[in-house]
Amino acid sequence: MVFEFDNVVMSGANGTKRLSVANLRLPAGGMTVIVGPSGAGKSTLLRLCNRLEVPVEGIVRFHGRSLTDIGVLQLRRAVGMVFQEPVRFAGTVFDNLREADPDLDVAAAAILLQRVGLDPSFVDRTADELSGGEAQRMCIARALVTDPEALLMDEPTSSLDPSATRTIENQALALTAAGMPILWVTHDTAQMNRIASHVVCLINGRVAYEGTAAGLMASDEPGIAAYLAEQPS
Amino acid sequence: MTTADVTTVGLIASLLLVAVAITLSASQRLGLERDIIWATVRSLVQLLFVGAILAFVIDPEQPLILSWGWVIAMVAFAGVVVRRRTPEIPALLPLGLLAIGAAAGVTLVVVFGLGVFPLEGRTLVPLAGMMIGNSMNATVLAARRVVDEFREHRAEVEARLALGQSSSQASRRHLRSALRTALTPQIETTKAVGLVFLPGAMTGLILAGVDPIEAVRVQAAIMYLILGSVATTATVMTLGVGKRLFTTDHRLIDLPRPAERS
Numbered sequence: 001m002v003f004e005f006d007n008v009v010m011s012g013a014n015g016t017k018r019l020s021v022a023n024l025r026l027p028a029g030g031m032t033v034i035v036g037p038s039g040a041g042k043s044t045l046l047r048l049c050n051r052l053e054v055p056v057e058g059i060v061r062f063h064g065r066s067l068t069d070i071g072v073l074q075l076r077r078a079v080g081m082v083f084q085e086p087v088r089f090a091g092t093v094f095d096n097l098r099e100a101d102p103d104l105d106v107a108a109a110a111i112l113l114q115r116v117g118l119d120p121s122f123v124d125r126t127a128d129e130l131s132g133g134e135a136q137r138m139c140i141a142r143a144l145v146t147d148p149e150a151l152l153m154d155e156p157t158s159s160l161d162p163s164a165t166r167t168i169e170n171q172a173l174a175l176t177a178a179g180m181p182i183l184w185v186t187h188d189t190a191q192m193n194r195i196a197s198h199v200v201c202l203i204n205g206r207v208a209y210e211g212t213a214a215g216l217m218a219s220d221e222p223g224i225a226a227y228l229a230e231q232p233s
Numbered sequence: 234m235t236t237a238d239v240t241t242v243g244l245i246a247s248l249l250l251v252a253v254a255i256t257l258s259a260s261q262r263l264g265l266e267r268d269i270i271w272a273t274v275r276s277l278v279q280l281l282f283v284g285a286i287l288a289f290v291i292d293p294e295q296p297l298i299l300s301w302g303w304v305i306a307m308v309a310f311a312g313v314v315v316r317r318r319t320p321e322i323p324a325l326l327p328l329g330l331l332a333i334g335a336a337a338g339v340t341l342v343v344v345f346g347l348g349v350f351p352l353e354g355r356t357l358v359p360l361a362g363m364m365i366g367n368s369m370n371a372t373v374l375a376a377r378r379v380v381d382e383f384r385e386h387r388a389e390v391e392a393r394l395a396l397g398q399s400s401s402q403a404s405r406r407h408l409r410s411a412l413r414t415a416l417t418p419q420i421e422t423t424k425a426v427g428l429v430f431l432p433g434a435m436t437g438l439i440l441a442g443v444d445p446i447e448a449v450r451v452q453a454a455i456m457y458l459i460l461g462s463v464a465t466t467a468t469v470m471t472l473g474v475g476k477r478l479f480t481t482d483h484r485l486i487d488l489p490r491p492a493e494r495s
Contacts, residue, residue, distance in 0.1 A: 050395060051482060051484065052391060052394065052395065052484060053484065054482070054484070072482045072483050073397045073398075073399060073483065074397070076394065076395055076396065076397040077396070077397035080395070080396075081392075081395040083388060083391070083392060083395075085388060087388050087389055087392035089389065089392075089393075099393060099396060099398070100396040100397070139392075142396065143395075143396070145396075146396065146397055
């Protein structure tokens with residue numbers, strides 16, 4: 001198991017429960033897609049995995065170890081994260097990659113860029129000049145600099161056009177094929193159907209379903225059915 | 234030596250200008266008449282009150298400890314003002330007191346240690362007041378700027394944290410930018426001094442009949458002290474607030490926007 005959640009509770013600013021996960025085990029390989037309507041707690045679940053947020057109750061484990069027993073900076077280097085909007089730091093693509101490791105050399109940067117399907121010539125490009133899709137791939141490369149054991153991707157294609165979306169999906173699938181477990185958050189079940197090897201559906205802060213994508217689509221549980229009914233066909 | 238004695242009649246005459254402001258507010262329907270009257274009355278009462286106490290405190294017959302007590306009260310008051318203007322930041326009062334107190338302490342040691350001014354109640358209280366007042370403004374500006382900077386650039390800060398950077402690494406460039414913003418007004422003021430406006434102390438001295446060259450010397454010393462104390466407080470404050478916005482395990486705390494004021 002890459003991540004395990006035991007009786008994890010997150011509360012909102014006004015004391016309401018944002019997330020309550022009694023028992024969740026996420027497999028150590030493949031593409032685990034976390035779906036659900038907006039506000040269901042998908043991003044919160046992801047941010048618990050690299051301690052950008054901490055639960056008020058319960059334990060989150062990474063490869064069997066409680067996150068509180070792992071140094072937080074070490075944990076974050078072992079669990080890469082890609083955000084919804086590509087975050088460009090000032091400077092070139094190379095400068096961006098070196099934020100994760102100041103000692104990174106050009107040759108290593110070129111290899112990382114190739115892993116996400118960008119030409120090595122991109123190292124000298126200014127990050128601000130990249131298209132949305134290119135910038136998001138740079139962000140994936142940046143997350144790979146620390147040689148993580150797992151990747152968290154929080155709606156990484158929500159600001160991209162369909163073609164760039166497919167490119168990112170394929171790059172992510174290539175990473176999972178090479179042994180990198182990925183947790184991918186999306187509200188889009190069509191995307192889930194394209195990429196998921198395992199599915200977790202959150203509704204109102206609770207795990208409403210865990211299993212295959214086909215199983216979720218066939219579910220007649222009322223909360224899930226209502227969510228699926230909102231999806232564009 | 235001609236001195237600018239303001240007679241009671243003169244003071245009343247200056248109120249004519251307040252009447253102009255009230256008339257303008259009424260004719261333009263700004264609705265500020267009551268505020269203007271309240272501000273005028275309040276400032277007069279406050280100044281008379283402070284003047285009466287000050288006359289007692291800085292009286293050469295009184296022990297200097299009274300003046301020091303006044304200085305400490307000013308620091309405390311400034312700390313409370315800073316706390317009130319930046320409610321989002323946890324545990325800010327001690328930091329504000331430390332920053333303002335440190336700047337006031339350092340500058341006063343320089344001023345009196347090096348004999349720039351003689352150590353008396355009538356020099357200590359107004360000089361400390363100027364340091365503390367300017368430091369207070371710089372502190373509020375620095376603290377507000379840091380909060381706004383992190384609020385605007387939350388995604389960037391969290392992206393750096395997610396790469397395994399410590400909170401101090403992830404916040405470095407944002408703190409630098411906030412500090413630059415907080416210090417710029419004082420630097421600009423120092424640059425424009427004399428060309429655009431005559432600063433308060435110098436204006437006061439010249440009005441009181443002091444030779445302008447002497448007034449310039451006093452003003453220059455005060456200005457450099459203010460620049461120094463503003464830079465000190467703004468730096469202490471920026472670094473301190475930067476730390477307080479993160480948890481010990483390198484998470485950026487929630488920075489909810491204060492409710493919109495109508």
